[in-house]
Amino acid sequence: MSKTASPACDAQSGEVVSSASVTRAVLEQLVKPFPSGAFFLGEHLPSRVVDDNRQMRRLLVRFARLSEVQQMAQDPLPWTAYSWGRVFCEEGELRWDGSEGELRVVYLGQAHLLAEHLRASSRPVEGLKRRSTQYYLFGERPRRVKPQEVGVAPEEEPRLFLTTRIPRPLFYPVELLSTTKRVTLKIYCYCDPADGATVYFRFAGLELEAEPVPTKTRGGRS
Structure with a gap:
């Protein structure tokens, strides 16, 4: 997938890794x-x-708001049971890997989101450059496709995206604009200023890309 990047800046004060x-x-x-x-x-x-x-x-791959998965106590696959997972926002990210039995967690971000269980192993992120990068996620907002045609409930339609590369509907937890076409994933990369190598990275959020609004030209045509 294509990506866009912004200039690097110093890692923000107050950021830690644990x-x-x-x-x-x-x-x-x-x-x-x-x-x-x-x-x-x-x-x-x-x-x-x-x-x-x-x-x-x-449910094997799920993308949702944290509040949504926390409210579904009777879910056949609770969010805490996922083999791999991450919770993220602009200020920080917590991710885990339990594929080998032992559950390994990593936190990266602002110190105020660091849980007490992880404080003893935390250390400040210093001497690195932080760069913001955006990756286009698979799928586009469908046109002329009714939800029932792809096995989707009407209430799921606002989050529906489709692509021929993946043979199933995709759902992104975003509040869509009427002109939304694609969704991008914002990632922060923490790089060594000496050689530019990425030391850490974390997810930071989702952003919407809208379709360009047609502009009128002479004669009333766009």
Whole structure:
């Protein structure tokens, strides 16, 4: 996918990095400092075949607001059970990997979002340049496609994106404008000023790209 980048700047004061091994029961405490509007992205490696269960298949990769996944207590796949996951916003990101049994978590961002469980292992991010990069996510807003034609409930339509590269509907947790065409993922890269190598990176949010508004030319045509 294509990307756009902005000039580098010094890493923001107050940013820290921390990592630790924890139990899944601790995950809820680790995300408590994050705002409810933060994003959740999870991927799950099932222990059995689920090709006969459409709902479960769609849950294997999930992109939603943190508040949404926290409210679904009876979800067949709770957000804390995902093999890989991350919660992120402009100020910071918490990500975890439990694919090997042990749950390893990493936090990177502003210190005020750092949970108490991770403070002992934290250290300040110093001497690095932070660069903002945006990646286009797969899919575009569909035209002339009715939700039921792709197996999507009407209430899901505002978040629906489609692409021929992926044989399933994509849902992005964004508040769409009527002219929204694509969504980009904002990433912060922390680079060594000596050689430009990326030392750390984190997701920071989603941004919308709108379709250009046709401009009128002489004769009333665009």
